Amino acid sequence: MSAESVSARDAILAAVRAARPPSVARPESLRPVHQEESGLSRLDAFTAAATAAGATVTLAPRKDVPRFVASATEGAITLLSFAAGVTSTMSPHGDAHSLSALDVLVSESSLGVAENGAVWIATSDTVLRGALFLAARVVIVVREEDLVDDLHQAYERIDVRSHSFGVFVSGPSKTADIEQSLVIGAHGPKALTLVVVRADEPVNP
């Protein structure tokens, strides 16, 4: 840190202290009480919100996930998987630059948010982080029991400090910067598929 920036720091902090308006207290509770229920189940709300954001949502029992991913990504030449039971067709080396032609990323999410259809992925792995944005198509697997109602519940469950990077992903990348016309696939993935894993059918008692 240069001497100049130390003095800028002190000058700014001194200016803030001199300017501080009278103290306002923090709100005691952040979570407003729900005034009414939407009537939708958590899974239905999640599916509706994710679909509205442009994602494709599919339900599958755990054992069917590999088969579903294989059929959904047929034709993909380069597939990188961080999901259990799904095999990569490539092994990336170096940094994210090598992923620019990646066809498919398959990953798992530890949490999905019903109110906005977003799924949370946290990682310090440069390859996974890069692939989330460089792959043409992303498939994310999330368990139904990991869905929460809203972002308040989500932040109670996740630890943003556990990794250098964490992201809520809601739909494929998009833009409406030209005459408000929605275009899917701005810079990042052109498609997002969410696979919600339901508990496997119980074996007959």
Added chain:
Amino acid sequence: MTRRAVELPVLAPHDPVDHAAAAAAFNADVARTDWHDEALWFVRVKRDRAAAAVPEWEALRARASAIKEHALTHLDEYLVQFESNALANGMRVHWARDADEHNRIVHGILDRAGSQRLVKSKSMLTEECGLNPYLEARGIEVIDTDLGERIVQLRREGPSHIVLPAIHLKKEEVGDTFHEHLGTPAGLSDPTALAGAAREHLRERFLAADATLTGMNFAVAETGGFVVCTNEGNADLGMVLAPIHIASVGIEKIIPRVEDLAVFLRLLARSGTGQAVTVYSSHVHGPRSGQELHIVLVDNGRTKQLAREEFWTSLKCIRCGACMNTCPVYRRSGGHSYGFTVPGPIGSVLTPGLDLEKYAALPFASTLCGSCTAVCPVKIDLDGQLFRWRQRVVQAGHVSAAKSVAMKSSVRLFNHPRLFRLAGALARRGLRILPRPLARLAARPWARARELPAPPAQSFRAWYRKNRPGGDR
């Protein structure tokens, strides 16, 4: 050849912004003005739908406002906490008192690393600081990667909206610009095809970049991390590819805790575009392995605004753009008419604090209808602040002689009943006997876009005396 949307008067750096003249130029094309108005109203309607779908919306707004007021009234403590946690996360922290210091710090980081190619995601702060021309003059290629920002950058314009930077342009104009700069076929104006061409062009720049600069939507004191929200994924592509990441942030963007993010992320996209949340809400709590991550905390007038008892709450702004989309003046005058990076109601309460004389016209670029205040997710009393800035502008004498005389005459008129009655009688008579064009001329500028009313036969006072005996006391 590139068609220009609207020819606007070019301002020297310290010329006062003449919003009315710029708006008149924008309004010269009636069909285009209607189109602009409707495009923004459409976004406002989407915002309404998204807000109505959250039953606890008003409670969220109240909490967001209280968190921001709490943070701003303890800002020194939270800045120090943020700095120490960010340092512990392996980030480097710089402080900049003003735009020039910010630009020098950014250039210094790039210069030391030998960086030549910078990709930027949306940062209104760097627009405010004039970073692009500063770096370009020093031989660094700067590429804005948000599609709307890239469009206006290629056209050598500024953004006309903080969330929708190219909202003032038609797709044909974007097509012409891309034809000229990106080599798309002449006449191509399909948004999907144009966005696809931009994707390819920008993907190359992302891969070749040796540094990236992003803004921050929220900086979290408790963890020393920050959140960047985009729909396009452009901030993330820069962050995952470039070896150096610089994140510039105004000091007012600090929030105390992680849990506060729930409140703000629930409000931000719903207010801005009507989405439940942006496609990507990226949380950064340290550099990637091998990456340098620099944070530049910028004052540039914010502590002065914090010291203003009447205006400090304008620093609560989370830059959603809702006040622009709803503002009847913004919608029909265009973002460039405000002569500042942040236009619309929030721009008009921030700019007078930066340079009262230069931006004296902006608090008057409002009907004081209060629609901005009604939609603001952090409950800034925008119309109240606009009204109070008008008083400061007049006290400082930054008002035209004509307006000053007119206002003083009105005060005299309203304070003297006999004079008021006389003026009313003259006006009624004038409206009856003067030829209409002459009457309209006399009533300019009010009558420029309106028809004059038919003169009533008598004043309300006369009518009352006649119909309510004993009513006149």
